[in-house]
Every structure is written in C-alpha cells, then in structure tokens.
Amino acid sequence: MTLFEPPSTALKLINFVLFQVVWFAAVEGAAECLLLLGPAVAIAFACIHLRLVDRHERAREFGFLTGVTLLGALLDAGLAAIGATVYPTSGPGSPGSWPAVLSWLPPAWILSLWLAFACLPRFSLAWLRGRYALAAVLGALGGPLSYLGGVRLGAVALGESPALTLVALGVEYALAMPLILHRAPGLRARSGDAGASAAD
16 A cells, blocks of 8 residues: 555646646746746745645655756756857846846746746656656657747747757756656655555
C-alpha cells in the first residue's frame, strides 16, 4: 500500500487550468507592460497548490518550487546572454524591471512561469512519472511553442537568429523537464512506495 495516492481527476484539472491562467496573466500582462500581474497570479497559484499538498509534504514542496524557479532563472539568463531570447519590456526603466545588480535575471513575469510550471508535476503532470524520454520530447516541443505564443502576444521577441532561439529553447526544455519531474518530491515518494510495495 502506498502512502501517496494518485491525484484525482478534479485536482489534475484544477492544477492545469490554474497554470493556464498564470500563463495568460504573465504573458498578456507583459505585453501590456503590467509586468507584476503574472508574478502576483503565480504566487496565488503556488499558495493554492501548497494548500492542496499534504501538510507533511509542504516544506519539501515549497523547496521544490523555489528550486525550479531558481533553475529557470539561471537557464533563461543563459539564453538571454547568448542572444537567443529577447524581452522587449524588461529593459532599464520598464515597469517591474530589476535593480541594476539583478539586471542579468529574466523579468519577474518569466520567473512566475517557472514557479507555476513547478506546480504541475505533483498533479496534472503526474502521468509522466518515469517517462523521461517522453517528457524530453514534450519539453522540446512545448518550450518553443509557448515562447512563440508569447511572441504573438508581443511579450517577447525572437533573437537575431530565430532558428537559434527555437533550438536553444527546445534543448533547454528537453533537459529541464525530465530533471524537474525526477526531482519532484511527490512523484519520487510515490515511485519509492510503489517499489517497496512490489518487493513485499
């Protein structure tokens, strides 16, 4: 018998819908220079998410959410540094821009997307547990498509080489998605319990 039951369909649906709300708020907000709208909605989503997690797991889940957000910050900062990604609304003087000492960071609304994405593995992405090759493929496709959605809304822009942008994003998410799923605490606990149960 496992300690963690698979998430219910209702939880998966709520989790997925709230992520879409965050994505739209962050991207549309950035396009309209409301750069703090996405972070505000993402933090609200994270709070709801943590309330849905068993109280004994909340500290680990909070650490996971923080870690994924930091990982996303480093990865996207690297892409911006090589010119693969461009954030037109995040320059000096733009609403919500970082202080000079943190100017290397992606804008806060981008980090809010990573925070929201970190809420998915426990619920709506639980079905990808152990399917790391499939997760890599979905990441390689989904990352560039999500970015192109942001381009269409005017929140971001392609770099000087659109091909470089799309390839770099595909590689980033193909590597990040399996890693995130592997480190997700709820999924790891379920996998371990299942193995122990099979051994009994």
